[in-house]
Amino acid sequence: MPFFAALLLLGVVACKKDETFTEKLTAEWNSTAIKVDGVAAPSTTTMFLHLQTGNNFEITTNIAPFTHPTSGVWSADEANSKLTLAGNIWTIHHLEGNTLRIGNTVDGKEIEIDLEK
Numbered sequence: 001m002p003f004f005a006a007l008l009l010l011g012v013v014a015c016k017k018d019e020t021f022t023e024k025l026t027a028e029w030n031s032t033a034i035k036v037d038g039v040a041a042p043s044t045t046t047m048f049l050h051l052q053t054g055n056n057f058e059i060t061t062n063i064a065p066f067t068h069p070t071s072g073v074w075s076a077d078e079a080n081s082k083l084t085l086a087g088n089i090w091t092i093h094h095l096e097g098n099t100l101r102i103g104n105t106v107d108g109k110e111i112e113i114d115l116e117k
Contacts, residue, residue, distance in 0.1 A: 021078035021095075026051050029100055029115035034063065037110050047113055057085055065107050 029049040034041040047061040057074040072086030081092040083102060094101035098117040103110065 022076050024095060025076050025083065025100070026053055027117045029117060031061075031113050032116050033114040035110075035112040036063075038112075047115070049115060059085070063106075063111070068104075068106055 027050075029051065031045075031047040031049075034045050034047065041063070045063055047059065047063060050058045051074055052058070055073050055075060057072060059068070059070040061070070068088055069086035074086070075084045076082070076092075077084070083090045083092050088104065090102040090104045092100070092102055093112070100115040100117075101112065102115070103112040105111070
């Protein structure tokens with residue numbers, strides 16, 4: 001009987017549905033590194049990005065100045081590797097497992113943010 005239980009468990013794991021692009025992004029993301037115009041920001045510079053189910057988002061950051069909206073509606077475009085936050089379009093440079101890298105121009109400065117779930 002234990003053999004059949006193991007076989008059944010293996011079948012359930014093997015049939016796990018692949019996450020959609022939006023599902024992969026839906027999470028609480030914490031910055032691990034931030035670059036401004038290609039220069040690493042101090043380690044005390046942080047950003048928390050919560051991409052919620054239902055397509056609302058919240059940002060908490062001490063990046064200064066940061067005039068980007070800190071809440072609103074988000075959407076994702078897998079074909080073009082874009083993340084839209086309240087109308088501002090960020091480029092998704094990397095999304096794999098628990099890591100995400102996004103970039104944008106904010107207040108005339110190139111911002112690149114590495115995030116982790």
